[in-house]
Amino acid sequence: MRYTRRAITILALTVLTATAGCSVEKDGGDSGTDASANCGSGKEFLIGMSQANNAEPYRQVMNDDVTTAAKAVPGFQVVVSDAAQDNSKQVADVENFLSQGINLLIISPNEAKPLTGVVKKAYDQGIPVIVLDRKVEGDAYTAFIGGDNVAIGKAAGEYYAKTLLPQGGKVVEISGLPGSTPAAERAQGFREGIASNPKIEIVATQTAEWLREKGQSVMDAMLKAQPDIDAVYAHNDPMAEGAYLAAKAAGKETAIKFTGIDALPVASGGIKAVEQGRLQATFQYATGGREAIDLAKKILVDCTKDVPKSTTLGTMQITKENAAQAYTELGGKQ
Template identity: 60%
Template sequence: MPVRPRTGLTVTALAGVLALASACGTTSENSGQGKQTGPSQAACKGAGGSFTIGMSQANLSEPYRQQMNDDIARAAKGVPQFTVKFADAQQDNSKQVADVENFLTQKIDLLIISPNEAKPLTAVVKKAYDKGIPVLVLDRKVEGEAYTQWIGADNVEIGKQAGKYLAEKVLPQGGKIAEIRGLAGSTPAKERQDGFAQGIQGHNIDIVSTVDGDWLREKGQQQADAVFKAHPEIQAVYSQNDPMAEGAYLAAKAAGIDQRLKFVGIDGLPIPSGGIKAVEEGRLSATFVYPTAGREAVGSAKQLLIDCKQLPKTQLLQTSLVTKENAAEAYAKGNS
């Protein structure tokens, strides 16, 4: 189901709750970056041009990434000059490198990429950029500065707010929890872990087990099942995305302990199988909406290729907390 992602970043001071702010992406004044002076000017042909965009996706096993592709496809339909070609790396760094090389052979006009892992994709992204092809990096990052614009939300901050929510609302007296991380080499996994550690600091929260779920529900379920058997004292689970949180919930339900555990996730997709419905239906205590950046990527591509505008190096997007109290409203907003 297509949705519109949200943009901009705002954090309230009340219990670490993230609040909804504007519906627009930020620009250079709050990204802390100057104007981009890379290959965008040479790539621009104006409204009379036609453009082929290559979209290299890390994988389509995560609902979030399929939604990102859907958002790009839907937004691109509104720009008749654009043709978008999609490639699925299937969580394989080598395949994603080959996908980008294939796009370069096809002489694409712009590359959009959400890297599987940062380091292995850095060189091929730089190769595209050095050829004068504008590169938009979504959500996950590459190393260095050889790209036109990165678009995403603040993963350290979202992890921090998840930690504060769990510490202040779920376990205000302290307690023992498990953490399920995403793919180890992807930048959001480290950033959401670092932020979470900041959020729970000083709240007597003990992370008794940290496991890798690779962003996938099935692996999250397997890992959680092993954790619950090894650490029956666990009171809550922080998962770096909603599918892994749902997997942990299923493991807990199979073990008959789901009623005494609390689950917090990230992504908040407003689709029937997404995190907002999981909160509304009581499987998760909370999730945090993390925009896909699909619509914003097409907007940036239009500015570069058709409007001949320069872009800030970073476009920071808004995120928001979803609890039982506002889940129905958040779901409706996401589908408006």
């Protein structure tokens, strides 16, 4: 069955104005992946993309990856909402999508626990749910796509232990938003990675909530409390760049080493920061946007009933030696 919809303008803060498209229902209530009643080619599908926070460059690239990939699939229309790092707003955004009759939900949760209930609600209504990047609690969703944050954090820790600070040193950690799964997992992995070098000491940990400007202010305070810092392990590249700016203002940017995570192949991303010498290393954390749309196509267009519950995206370590090559390989434009 096919319905008409009014045109929808995709904005950073989206107000939906469309009527419902093809409703995707569960078959017998077993899972949210069986769209056999309404799936198929030649139909129109409305996809709600609930983003945690468009202020982060990583999430802007993720949105672009989702919307660009969707344009290549006939019948796909994506509407993006921005929770602006507000859990209650993200819950409301998803509720709004549900009231408009979306056919599939893609969500990158701001925090796991507060978003678990509304994700389950969508899933229980028979709407396929793809959880992207950050997890929710439980397994009431169709599929999760994201990197292995423990493994990425461990790779960063091993880089510190063996290459960056082989003789040991004092490290401060600038972490992501408390309650978000990548922050906890990147902290855990890093500690596992540096365990082989007992001379490395984490002397302070503080959150900057994934944001560059907060990374700068946090680092400014850390420098006052910890004047003998050897390195900064930041949970993403913008916070690492903010920390670098604070160190530069204090005249310590050459005495301290900085690393981040994300490695976005854009001019303002971490790969270029490594290439230009501000960061010693970054670790790729793919957005998963294209993979999410590929999976949505399998569910809605190809009528695939059994899709992988979890897809782990690959990573790579990027230093000055391979930064230029990695930028090109990951699709960066000069």
